[in-house]
Amino acid sequence: MSIRYLTARLAQQIDEELMSATGAFSLDQLMELAGLACAQTLAKVYDKERYPRVLVCCGPGNQGGDGLVAARHLGMFGYEPTIWMPKPGSKEIYKRLHTQCTNMKIPTIPPSSTTDSLSLALSSTDVILDAIFGFSFQPPIRPPFDSALAIISKSGVPIVSVDIPSGWDVEGGKIHEGIGLEPDVLVSLTAPKEGVRAFKGRHFLGGRFVTKAMEEKFKLNLPQYNGSDQIVELAQVPAEKL
Template sequence: MSLRYLSAKAAQQIDEELMSTAGAFSIDQLMELAGLACAQTVARVFDKDKYPRVLVCCGPGNQGGDGLVAARHLGLFGYRPIIYMPKPGAKDLYQRLKKQCDNMEIPTIPPSTELGPLEDALASSDVVLDAIFGFSFKPPIRAPFDSALPLLTESKLPIVSVDIPSGWDVEKGNAEGVGLNPDVLLSLTAPKEGARLFQGRHFLGGRFVPKTLEQKFELHLPPYPGSDQIVELSGSSQKL
């Protein structure tokens, strides 16, 4: 059976069930596992000896929380992450994840209305982890992200996007032409409809999905190899 690609409605429903009595996960657990999968994806494709400096771009929501967890794990893996938050999240969980990064002495670009600090960070980075927008994003892109995303594209650095590339519609992909065009995509739980149009290396992370939900939503997930938290999907481009 072929892997199921999720609509926005189905993705939201699965998330809700994972955190209900059906799944019994807390948001902290899911974010930790998702962030670990993000860090493992970066490590799988971009060797730390050649690409040690990772610019982790975090949005204000759960996607950004995944990015903060990933930054912490990348630091533990021996990379040199730096965090960029165009609009930091206000929730307690987000603040605690940021504090964990601070405790590991992972630097953060100071908040600024100017783009100079981001330009400087891009000039001294080897790869970008895009954890800005999640599957709930709807165009248009608003400030301060509308000026930050073009800089990420213009930098020509390789980009790893989390779940759906920032600026893409979860179902229509980059139909507006304003989203990032990453080299690597890590879909979480199951790939989203918009990801059918993605042309790079495509991984799946979400080894936490219980069999009951996998069967209920007919996800037809592939097996994860060994102890890995990620699996590369068949048909994924091997250009990197």
């Protein structure tokens, strides 16, 4: 059977169950494993010798937290990450993750003059990790992210998106022309979302934290991970199944 694609409601339900008394995971654990999977995906596709400079774009929610974890791991992998987060998350866990990056001497772009500083950073970036919006995103895209997404899209720099490309609808995909990023690589977390069925780039899954019991309960039909890998590449969905 083919892997199951998730609706927004089902993705939220699985997340809640993972962190319930039944699933017994903490948010810290899930972010650490998700961020590690994102870092491994980028490292697999973009070799650090050719693509050393990574701009990690973080939104204010849990997606941004995944990005901060990925930035720390990328630094330990030998890349040169820089963090861009124009609206830092207010949760204590977000602040701790950012402090961990600061302690790794990973620079953060100052929030002032957001678009100007973003444009300058992109001019010296080899690859972008897009961790801005997650599956709970609801349009419209508000400032400063609306202009920022346009700048990122026009930069020509390769993009790796986390879970769903920023600006896409979690179920409808890229439903508004000219809005939303067009990544080269996507790393879905837990299981892919309905909105990325038509994604044409390289598609990876990072969700090795999903238990067998939960996989069976939600009929996820997840692929096997090789050895100690935290990611597995997914085949494109055939056109007749879109």
